[in-house]
Amino acid sequence: MRSFTFYERFSRAFNDYPSLSKLIIISTVSGGGLIAYSEANASSDAYKAAPMDTGIKKKKVVVLGTGWAGTSFLKSLNNPSYDVQVISPRNYFAFTPLLPSVTCGTVEARSIVEPVRNIVRKKNVDVSFWEAECFKIDAQNKKVYCRSNQNTSVNGNKEFAVDYDYLVIAMGARPNTFNTPGVEENCHFLKEVEDAQRIRRTVIDSFEKASLPDLSDEERKRILHFVVVGGGPTGVEFAAELHDFVTEDLVKLYPMVKESVKITLLEAADHILNMFDQRITVFAEDKFQRDGIDVKLGSMVVKVTDKEISTKVRGNGETNSMPYGMVVWSTGIGTRPIVKDFMKQIGQTNRRALATDEWLRVEGCDNVYALGDCATINQRRVMEDIAAIFSKADKDNSGTLTVKEFQEVIKDICERYPQMELYLKNKKMGNIADMLKEAKGDVAKEAIELNIEEFKKALSEVDTQMKNLPATAQVLH
Numbered sequence: 001m002r003s004f005t006f007y008e009r010f011s012r013a014f015n016d017y018p019s020l021s022k023l024i025i026i027s028t029v030s031g032g033g034l035i036a037y038s039e040a041n042a043s044s045d046a047y048k049a050a051p052m053d054t055g056i057k058k059k060k061v062v063v064l065g066t067g068w069a070g071t072s073f074l075k076s077l078n079n080p081s082y083d084v085q086v087i088s089p090r091n092y093f094a095f096t097p098l099l100p101s102v103t104c105g106t107v108e109a110r111s112i113v114e115p116v117r118n119i120v121r122k123k124n125v126d127v128s129f130w131e132a133e134c135f136k137i138d139a140q141n142k143k144v145y146c147r148s149n150q151n152t153s154v155n156g157n158k159e160f161a162v163d164y165d166y167l168v169i170a171m172g173a174r175p176n177t178f179n180t181p182g183v184e185e186n187c188h189f190l191k192e193v194e195d196a197q198r199i200r201r202t203v204i205d206s207f208e209k210a211s212l213p214d215l216s217d218e219e220r221k222r223i224l225h226f227v228v229v230g231g232g233p234t235g236v237e238f239a240a241e242l243h244d245f246v247t248e249d250l251v252k253l254y255p256m257v258k259e260s261v262k263i264t265l266l267e268a269a270d271h272i273l274n275m276f277d278q279r280i281t282v283f284a285e286d287k288f289q290r291d292g293i294d295v296k297l298g299s300m301v302v303k304v305t306d307k308e309i310s311t312k313v314r315g316n317g318e319t320n321s322m323p324y325g326m327v328v329w330s331t332g333i334g335t336r337p338i339v340k341d342f343m344k345q346i347g348q349t350n351r352r353a354l355a356t357d358e359w360l361r362v363e364g365c366d367n368v369y370a371l372g373d374c375a376t377i378n379q380r381r382v383m384e385d386i387a388a389i390f391s392k393a394d395k396d397n398s399g400t401l402t403v404k405e406f407q408e409v410i411k412d413i414c415e416r417y418p419q420m421e422l423y424l425k426n427k428k429m430g431n432i433a434d435m436l437k438e439a440k441g442d443v444a445k446e447a448i449e450l451n452i453e454e455f456k457k458a459l460s461e462v463d464t465q466m467k468n469l470p471a472t473a474q475v476l477h
C-alpha cells in the first residue's frame with residue numbers, strides 16, 4: 001500500500017478524460033536548483049515562439065501562476081501532446097521557506113529563485129510563458145484575460161486574451177489584512193521576494209535614520225521599534241531573524257543606538273505557534289522572553305497609522321496605541337480578488353478558496369483544475385460511497401466480502417480516500433485484514449467474510465481521519 005501525491009491524483013484526473021489520457025504527471029517537486037536572481041529577472045531567453053502549426057491541433061493547457069503549485073505541475077509535465085501556456089506576473093519560482101532569511105541578508109534573494117524559463121526549457125513539451133497577470137477567468141467561453149506588467153508591448157496593448165481547453169489555476173493567495181484600517185498603506189508583508197528585499201532596506205534605513213543628529217530619544221526609540229503582527233511560523237521566524245540580525249550585526253555597526261532597539265510581537269490568540277505541538281510554543285515563547293522580544297498575547301490590532309499601531313486587548317477590550325518605526329504584517333492568507341470573482345461566477349460563494357474534488361477538478365466547472373493556496377479539496381467520505389465500494393469489491397456478487405476480495409480493490413480505495421490509509425496507520429493496523437477482523441471479532445483472518453452491515457461497521461471510523469490540509473508548500477510537495 002502506498003500514498004498518492006497530489007500530482008499523481010491530478011494526473012489520474014486528467015487520465016480519466018480520454019482527450020488528456022496521455023498526460024502523465026508524477027510528483028517531482030524539488031526545492032529547485034537555485035540560481036541567480038539577476039538571471040531570473042534579466043533572463044535572456046526570448047519568449048518561446050507560439051507552437052508551430054503542424055496540422056494536428058494540440059489541446060491547450062493554460063497554467064496560471066509560477067509558485068509552488070504551478071511550478072510543481074510544470075516540472076511534472078513530460079508529454080509533448082499538449083500546448084502549454086504559463087501566465088504569471090513573475091517569471092521565477094521562489095523558495096518561500098527562506099524568505100524570512102532574505103529580510104536580514106542571511107540568504108541572498110538570488111539564491112532562492114529559479115527562472116521559469118529555465119525550468120520549462122528542459123522539457124520536451126511546448127511551453128510558452130507570458131509574464132502577465134490574469135485579471136479575469138471566463139469559464140463559459142474558456143478564456144482568460146491578462147494584462148502585461150511591462151510598460152511597452154509590440155502593439156501598444158497591454159491586455160490580451162488566451163483560450164484554453166484545460167485551465168490550471170495555481171495563483172496562490174494574498175496576505176489577509178482582515179480589512180484592518182491602515183494595514184495596506186502602512187505595513188510590510190512577507191509573501192514575495194520583493195517584500196523581503198523591501199523589509200531589508202527599511203531595517204537598514206531605520207538604523208541610518210535613528211543615527212542622525214538632533215533626534216529626540218523618543219523619536220529614536222519610535223524609529224527603532226520593529227513590530228511583527230502574527231505569531232504564526234512566518235511572523236515568529238521573521239522576529240527571530242531580525243533579533244539575530246540586530247544583536248549580531250547591526251549593534252556593531254550602530255553601537256550608539258543599540259539601547260533604543262525594540263522588537264514586539266503581537267498575537268491575537270493566547271499563544272504563538274498555536275498550530276504546533278505545545279512544547280514548540282512553550283520553547284519559542286521562553287526563547288523570545290530570554291532574547292528580550294516583547295511578545296504581547298491576546299493583542300488584536302485594530303488600526304495602523306503611519307506612526308502608531310493600536311491594539312485591543314482580548315478579555316478586557318482595552319485599547320492601546322504604541323509608536324513604531326516598521327510593522328511586518330503576517331497574519332495568514334486570504335482569497336485573491338480574481339479568484340473570488342471566479343468563485344462567484346461558478347456559484348462557489350461563502351468560501352475562502354476554490355473547492356475542488358479529490359482530483360483537483362474545480363467543482364461546478366468543466367476542465368478547470370485548481371491547486372495550492374487558492375484551492376481546497378472536498379474529500380469524499382468513505383461512508384458516502386460505502387455501498388458502491390462494497391459492490392465493487394464483491395466481485396462474485398455473493399453479498400459478502402472476503403479479505404481477498406477487499407484486498408484486490410484496496411489500492412484504488414486508498415487512492416480515492418486517503419483517510420483510509422491514515423486510519424490504518426494511526427490505529428497501527430498492519431493491513432486491511434486487521435481492520436476487518438476487528439469488526440468481525442475473534443476469527444481467523446482467512447475466514448473473515450463480511451456482509452454490508454458488518455462492512456459499514458468496520459469502516460465506520462475511517463472518515464474521522466479526514467483533515468483540511470494546511471496552505472503550505474509541504475502539502476504541495
Ligand SMILES: Cc1cc2nc3c(=O)[nH]c(=O)nc-3n(C[C@H](O)[C@H](O)[C@H](O)COP(=O)(O)OP(=O)(O)OC[C@H]3O[C@@H](n4cnc5c(N)ncnc54)[C@H](O)[C@@H]3O)c2cc1C
Nearest residue numbers: 065066067068069096097134171172372373471472473474
Ligand atoms: C515567508 C513564508 C514562509 C513559508 N514557509 C513555509 C515552510 O517553511 N513550509 C511550507 O510548507 N510552507 C511555507 N510557506 C507557505 C508556502 O509558501 C505556500 O503554501 C505556497 O507558496 C503555496 O503555493 P502556491 O503555488 O499555491 O502559491 P504561491 O507560491 O504564492 O504562487 C502563486 C503564483 O501565482 C502568481 N499569481 C498571482 N496572481 C496571479 C494572477 N492574477 N495571474 C497569474 N498568476 C498570478 C504569483 O506570481 C505566483 O507565481 C511559507 C510562506 C511564506 C510567505
